[in-house]
Amino acid sequence: MSVPASIATAIDPRTESPEAIRVRLSEVDTSMKVPGVFFMISALFWLMAGTVFALIAAIKFHNVDFLGDSEAFTFGRVRSAHLNAMIYGWGTNVIFAVAPWIMGRLCRTRIRFTNILVIGGVFWNIGVTIGIFGILAGDKIGVEWLEMPAYATPLLAIAFACTGVWVVLLFRWRESGHVYVSQWYFLAAFFWLPWLYTIAQIMLVFEPARGVVQSLTNWWFAHNVLGLWLTPIALGAAYYLIPKVLGRPIYSYYLSVIGFWSLALFYNWAGVHHLIGGPIPAWLISAGTVASVMMVIPVIVVAINHHMTVVGLHKEGWASPTIRFVVFGAINYTAVSLLGSAMALRSVNEVTHFTHFTVGHAHHGVYSFFTMIMFGAVYYMMPRLLNREWPSAMLISLHWWATAVGVTLMVVVLSLGGWIQGLRLNAISDDGTVVYQFMEVMEYLNPYMVMRSLTGVLITIGHVAFFINFFWMLCQRPDPRTPARPTLLTNEA
Template sequence: MATLAVPNKPEALESQELLTRVQTDRSCRQTVLIYYTSAVFWLLLGSVLAILASLKMHIPGFLADWEWLTFGRVRPAHLNSMIYGWAVMAAIGTLLWLQARMGRVRLPLPLLLPVSGLVWNVGVAYGMIAILIGYSSSTEWLEFPVPVLGFFGFCLVLIIYATLVMMMRRKVHHTYVSQWYIYGGVLWFPFLYVSALILTQAPHINGTVRAIANWWFAHNVLGLWLTPIGLASAYYFIPKVTGRPVHSYHLSLLGFWTLALFYNWAGTHHLVGGPIPAWVITVGIVGSMMMFIPVTTVAINHHMTMLGQFHHLRTSPTLRFVVFGAMSYTLVSFHGSLAALRSFSEVAHFTHHTIAHSHLGVYCFFTMMMFGAMYYIFPRILRREWSSAPLIKVHFWTTAIGSIVYVVGLGWAGWVQGSMMNNPDIPFMDVVKYTIPWLESRSVAGTLMSVGHFVFAYLVWRMLRGDGADQQGPTLLTTARSLRKQRERKARARERAREVA
């Protein structure tokens, strides 16, 4: 910062911060760009695999002669592409940028972190190929073969290091709530991954304990990795875009520590009725119900921050996606807590209802949150603008409508499917036949969402190519109405200025 003479005025301090902001964004450019563009690539691949898997559900003969494209391989390939390719890479890009921004520090390891992005890609590609040619470990959410840990481990060590360094070097003594979440998530995820890999695949462990370890992991990937990063983004972007402080520090504190304490224990509700001693399941159910505490606090905190600021949703692409994500978070968490109960699980377990629920979590909450973050971060690190507001709108509405159709349709179908399955007088084939129209609706919804993904990828492509570099001011979703209001506001301001003069 010594390169620049800052005028010694009251606004000097602020200028300092603006200067830091520019330097921070610049330091993040390569790393975040590599993680983000790779994430978008895996998102597209995952979407194609998703459509394939969805079609195979109601057209079983579709591409059936190719063993590597059989349903049982395409489905885990879709999941892993979306989780380890899209979600995790988008999360890492976001958390590094947020951490640098909030600590007012530059991103450390300017050489190794971009390399880690490439290494992570190699790891995901290796795992995806392994699944498609038949070397899946057949453990849900942990299908990648063990050697992938080498690639992921290398990257995670660097990311932990970078996060710790940024935490130590931070220029602001006060730690903002988003920083706790990121810090927690970065420490939790590697621990989860390594211990779950050992407990599900090492010899001499009871097969059922493997199931518990499996769901302890799979649930915590969502709760202790994607949720913290998603919430950190919401806690950052909502006040950032609206310009208001977060409603309550106390609620943030309560929300974070109860999440840390209770989410850990929720995983075994996936095994209700399974070959697990009663107490393990009971503890899981109580852990899930206790999630009402952090979720209610976060919901109140976000809502009270947004109060009176909802007009920003008309114009800001970031806020639109982030608020959609934050509302989905509340919904998916309340639903998840109730779904853990034995009486609910008796019907909904083993059905498409669970699939709808997981998409409500990973898609409507996390993915939408990451879209919002990307709409904010891309222009900052590249210093260019999004080239088309109408395309952003197309992206929002296709993904929003698609995911709502997906979740509502499949959630309903799954509930009826479960009720029918629990009636032994209905032949099993009738249950299958009932679900088919809903599976077809899922294909339609999935296609709609994928259209949105391709539009988004096209926008990113145009941004990388340099379109929008000559644009002044952010690309906002200006509607005719908000434009008129904006004009009125300006006229009033001019009026006032003239009066003062």
């Protein structure tokens, strides 16, 4: 036993030897095997379904007649189906796979009652399926991010309770002394989402609030699903994976504290910036703008903390699929959040509001940041759950290049097109007439929309590579005599 470990053990009896910790990690991995594989399979099928919906919706922007005869695939429905499949199907399923596993590892305790976890997951997926079919059948609710019809949502709430409660209870059963920063984020997120979801359902669907309070609740909810559910989970995963893979402690505990609490303090105010220009009392919008700008603090803090942990280890990081995806996500967290703070300023928002800029921004956040970190987490988790290696480094490499290049191009195209769109829609000549007719602006955007579909095809190629690699890994029978080698992306690493 190394000397520092002995001293730590002497001071705090809960500090265990590294070997004992590794035995506990092995227990965590084994206990998470069945639910992890189940949630990953569900997440992957939803990812593919959501990708197809996305492509259909994107093509309709430049080829209006595409699937024009099909009522279920009209733009209004297929766009909502895409959003819900990605957030509740892909995003939440992959969180159910990754979050309990990381939480269990950090709590040094195996995941208990995994059968209930899986049953909750089955019902979650049934609920999402009912919801998506409800949307396609025309039963959707006109509230963004809550489009699923009311007959699907109670099932979702119960299924989430059955599943999410184990992450909270894992923390209760923890056998670790120190509480690591990822645990704060996960614990908070698993309290925040049920709170958001039930309040939003009650105030918007079952007992609707009146007047503008509806739209306030809507954007409070929608922005916070990103800010208080996807963001803390992705940040928690990055906080776990970066030091874990690189074998180096997180730069500063103090920065972690500031980053977490300032996120908790500021993020849930920020959604009001979606209503700038709307008939909302001025102080509410100003408060939303201020909170959005104050989000610069947690973003800068997390950026410093992650950067200082990675700095100098870029070569190792580049070789590791996990670090490649996670660092890409972390960099984009900084970029998307700083852009988001700027977009919350009234003068900027006047241009970007109701344009493709906002669409690009949403993909920047949910895809470039959240989804890429989740890809990284899956690349790290699956070999440990299955005791197998990823069969193809080439497919991982294809996945990385296609998605990273694809989504970056998409964000650039939509931001540029959206900005020009906003400027042209707002352009007023001296005598008060519009400079560009609406149709002129739409026609101008056509090449951008074609570009967006092409980047979507690129991302789809990446997803297919990931899909193949995952099921190849599930189906392969590893030879027990050959030593397992990690699947890395560069040979010299």
